[in-house]
Amino acid sequence: MELRQIQYFIEVAKREHVTDAAVHLHVAQSAISRQIFNLESELGVDLFIREGRNVKLTPIGRMFLEQMEEAVTILDNARRQVSEYLDPEHGTIRIGFPSSLATHTMPTAISAFRERYPHVKFQLKQGAYYPLIELVARGEIDMALLGPVPMNEKKVKGSIFFTEELVAILPKDHPLAGEASLTLNQLRDDSFILFPEGFILREVIVDACAKLGFQPNVSFEGEDIDAIKGLVSAGLGVTIIPEVTILDNPPRSTVKIPVIEPNVTRTVGVIIPRHRQLLPTQNLFYLFLMDFFARQELY
Structure with a gap:
């Protein structure tokens, strides 16, 4: 089983269409089809049901997708952790937020952080409340600013700013x-x-x-x-x-x-994964947020 096969599988599973996955990945459709065939042959199961040009996951395919997404997240985090261990002030933070925090709260916090750490990069994801919680839980983003702050979610931990x-x-x-x-x-x-x-x-x-x-x-x-x-x-x-x-x-x-x-x-605050340790750059920003909003309350 190769990482490339897993990446192709995940992309096809998300799009339910081999051609669309090939376009997104900038590879030939035949290459993706061949790698998926090889993966299924190695596993000894069908991961997809073919429906003309479209595909759908089989029950075992859905279970495999969930496990592989976690595995890829672990690999990505491992690479980032090594890089950020060497220099946490040059890392990347993937953060989500709803539209209600987009005009003031989020920009104010990021602007203040970048004054102190100008080389940290941000990948921003605007979305709705419940999807953002799920993205943090799955590791597709590192954290999310939310209001109200969910305090009883099993997979994420909430901290209230104000x-x-x-x-x-x-x-x-x-x-x-x-x-x-x-x-x-x-x-x-x-x-x-x-x-x-x-x-x-x-x-x-x-x-x-x-x-x-x-x-x-x-x-x-x-x-x-x-x-x-x-x-x-x-x-x-x-x-x-x-x-x-x-x-x-x-x-x-x-x-x-x-x-x-x-x-x-x-309430307004931040959520982070409950059972996954923050990487160095993520933790740098998380601690900054807690301090920044604590000081804001004094005024």
Whole structure:
């Protein structure tokens, strides 16, 4: 069994198409097909079910994929560990984040870190809450900034930096636009603009409304913070979003109003693998984050 065979197998398994895998890997389709055939012959099992130009994993193929992804991650980490042991200030950090932390929290932290360690490289992955947790668990990224911070996941460990307020964003001509503060109950008859189902910020807001005995009327959905702010700016509804998301980019033609009942908040922090040691450069950044946000709370 060769590493090249494993790499080809993983790529075909992910894409479920030999030609697409060949294009991505910049090799001939025949070369991939031959290596997959050799791998299956060596193992004595079929890893794929052929369906014309497409392929699907067999049950044993799915199990093999999971094990091989872990094996490749271990090999990659071993290479990186040797390199970073020699010089951790020239390593690479793969970090994920949701759109709600993309405009202020993430850039602020990375900018401050690079002032101290200018040669460290970053590979950034923006994504949704639950997929980011899975990427950290599988080792496809090293860590992720998240809000709220999951504290009871088996495969990842969460550390909280701070707790932040969620605020109401209303069109400037909304009847309640002049209020100094709001209760969530005052918005029960409004049209809400929220993330789609399955996004954690939607869950936070829906749960807060449920505590007051109503279900928000969701008229529009946006998959990132900027889309949601834009829809509110257009007068299409109201939303509840983290206050930090409007510090550097307040939406035009809107007003921000604190929500005082219930007090809607979320924790913000970082997750790392629970059962896998951080490499030197990763640990350097992790310790920096813990110190950086601890000092931020003093101001």
